């Protein structure tokens with residue numbers, strides 16, 4: 241029987257250790273620098289607010305560590321590029337794990353609604369503090385974009401066509417709270433309608449994305465776009481003359497449910513561990529080029545929506 245290799249993670253959180261590691265206490269560090277200096281740490285997971293991702297990635301990379309960084313990867317594409325340039329030199333990087341859906345599609349709609357009462361939060365909250373990257377697009381709109389991207393793109397990221405973008409954002413207390421974006425791919429006419437808001441709660445378990453194809457549509461259900469639980473494929477029945485609409489009674493729906501391991505963190509961690517064990521320095525599922533592609537789109541949405549972070 242083969243033995244399971246050990247991957248040593250760099251995690252800093254006294255509370256986490258107290259709660260979950262009783263009986264088998266790991267080494268606990270007082271500062272990030274101590275983690276970076278420890279030769280026994282293989283991977284550093286960056287789960288700080290968005291505004292710190294650039295700093296934390298650069299420090300971990302410069303210390304020679306493998307890195308798994310949370311979304312939104314950075315505040316903007318410029319920072320992402322700098323990180324990849326640094327990582328390329330060191331041959332280090334691990335990025336987020338995303339699920340994929342497939343199909344011959346022409347349109348995707350996806351919305352992430354999350355109720356955050358920004359006014360009631362302390363000014364230091366990552367949902368409110370612009371220096372921490374507050375705003376719906378970076379925190380939750382990035383999931384909507386990713387679903388649209390997966391369904392509409394389908395090419396190797398480096399060769400992907402940049403869509404035409406039409407975007408609007410609204411703000412409250414200086415924080416971006418609604419983002420509405422239309423993406424259009426000129427070569428195919430495929431379209432994405434992508435939204436996010438912190439002004440309303442989504443309905444758990446309900447449809448958060450719809451992918452329209454030439455012969456039916458797929459509805460994706462779950463708690464939020466970051467926690468999909470199932471999808472239903474609605475195929476047009478043979479012989480149905482109505483090609484303009486796909487009414488449910490004229491369709492056969494087949495639901496595919498899948499077991500979720502936990503929140504997004506779990507998938508990311510598992511995939512990164514597998515990459516490290518198998519000697520890969522860049523995720524096959526979420527290559528660097530894909531992150532840059534999404535960051536470029538978010539930069540353009542923010543440019544049109546007039547959302548600027550203090551460090552920019």
Ligand SMILES: NC(=O)C1=CN([C@@H]2O[C@H](COP(=O)(O)OP(=O)(O)OC[C@H]3O[C@@H](n4cnc5c(N)ncnc54)[C@H](OP(=O)(O)O)[C@@H]3O)[C@@H](O)[C@H]2O)C=CC1
Pocket residue numbers: 252253286287288289290310311312364366372379466503504505
């Ligand atoms: N993939 C997924 O499913 C999810 C991903 N995320 C992502 O994870 C990241 C963190 O989110 P979340 O855990 O809610 O964030 P928190 O606000 O809880 O902050 C996480 C940690 O960052 C450090 N930190 C927070 N604020 C500051 C500050 N002002 N100055 C210095 N350090 C600070 C603290 O570390 P310490 O205690 O060591 O000081 C804190 O424990 C974000 O990028 C978010 O988008 C969030 C939820 C789900």
Ligand SMILES: O=C1OC[C@@H](O)[C@H](O)[C@H]1O
Pocket residue numbers: 354379380464466467
């Ligand atoms: O999955 C999520 O839901 C709520 C958000 O605030 C969080 O950052 C995100 O990852």
